[in-house]
Amino acid sequence: MSTVGPDSVIERVLSEYNIGADSWHEDLFESDTDRLLLALLLEQRGEQYLGETSTSDEPTYFVTEEPVSVDSVNQQGLDWGFPADTVTVWGFDEPVLVSFQQTGTNREIPLTAAEAPFSLSPPGGLNTSKLWYRQMTESAADTTLKVLALR
Missing domain, CATH: 2.60.120 (Jelly Rolls)
Structure with a gap:
């Protein structure tokens, strides 16, 4: 298991929040720290996945x-x-x-x-x-x- 690239441990964690890198290019140019902070904020708000949020303007x-x-x-x-x-x-x-x-x-x-x-x-x-x-x-x-x- 590599420590960089789309197959790294960090990318596997971030993929559960739909914010993981899909290619080497994305992994090299996107900040792991920023994406990990975003995952932490989503977790604190009770949103485990970006895809879980409502696309409707209607309240849930x-x-x-x-x-x-x-x-x-x-x-x-x-x-x-x-x-x-x-x-x-x-x-x-x-x-x-x-x-x-x-x-x-x-x-x-x-x-x-x-x-x-x-x-x-x-x-x-x-x-x-x-x-x-x-x-x-x-x-x-x-x-x-x-x-x-x-x-």
Whole structure:
């Protein structure tokens, strides 16, 4: 494996961001440092690939058009198909548990009606494409919730 040219380690990393050199000419005249910094900035913004960005002028978001039923202590999921930076949950009048990870410890966020709307938007974005939800206890009354996910 060479250290320069289109088959170098750096070019293999950069090719995952669609900014790798395809020829010796490109590799010699393009700054590896600048392209590595661009890859780092894309990673920090939550964009792994240049081709992943939307070509449309339309904003990327998802909203439940109808309230989602929360009627069981069994975990249910909602998938919106893109990495959201911000997620807001509202419309529930009974306690619910929500999470942005399917498994693991310390992942469920208990929410009561007084905490609605609940919005999560950490620096750099949440970077999640799914929400899992369930009733807090078996004796809890059925409720519904609504979700807004923004890229």
